[in-house]
Amino acid sequence: MLGTxxxxxxxxxxxxxxxxxxxxxxxxxxxxxxxxxxxxxxxxYRLRIPAEARETVDRTLERHASKCPTARSLAGAIEVTWTAxxxxxxxxxxxxxxxxxxxx
Numbered sequence: 001m002l003g004t005x006x007x008x009x010x011x012x013x014x015x016x017x018x019x020x021x022x023x024x025x026x027x028x029x030x031x032x033x034x035x036x037x038x039x040x041x042x043x044x045y046r047l048r049i050p051a052e053a054r055e056t057v058d059r060t061l062e063r064h065a066s067k068c069p070t071a072r073s074l075a076g077a078i079e080v081t082w083t084a085x086x087x088x089x090x091x092x093x094x095x096x097x098x099x100x101x102x103x104x
Contacts, residue, residue, distance in 0.1 A: 001043050001082065004068040008060045020048040038078055045084040050091035057086065 002023045009016060028040035049057050061084055065071045071080045 001065060001068045001071055001080070002045070004071075005045070005060065005064045008064050008067065009057065012056050012060060014049065014053045014056060014060075016047065016049065022046045040079045040081070041074070043080070043082040045082065046087075047084060048087045048089065051088040052091065054086070054088060 002021070006016065006021055009021075022045070024044045024046075026042045026044070027038050028042070029036040030039045031037075045061075047057065061082075065080060065082065074080055
């Protein structure tokens with residue numbers, strides 16, 4: 001799912017550094033007929049995004065699982081859910097960071 005999300009963001013012009021898009025995944029097993037069976041997968045994303053991209057990121061998150069081959073393959077057999085912690089940063093350049101530098 002992480003690859004699907006990252007690809008969907010890139011297709012929308014949002015390129016995140018590897019350290020700015022990570023996921024932790026937890027599998028939940030339940031015992032049925034004395035056998036542990038995988039019943040649920042929980043994906044928890046941590047994203048650091050430009051503040052102006054928030055709306056696009058939110059829309060992409062809402063839709064990405066339906067476009068993920070793995071999540072779709074598991075549908076009906078294993079519940080797949082996700083959560084996300086999103087940190088925003090201001091991507092606008094600071095006054096001293098403009099191209100050409102300071103003019104005296």
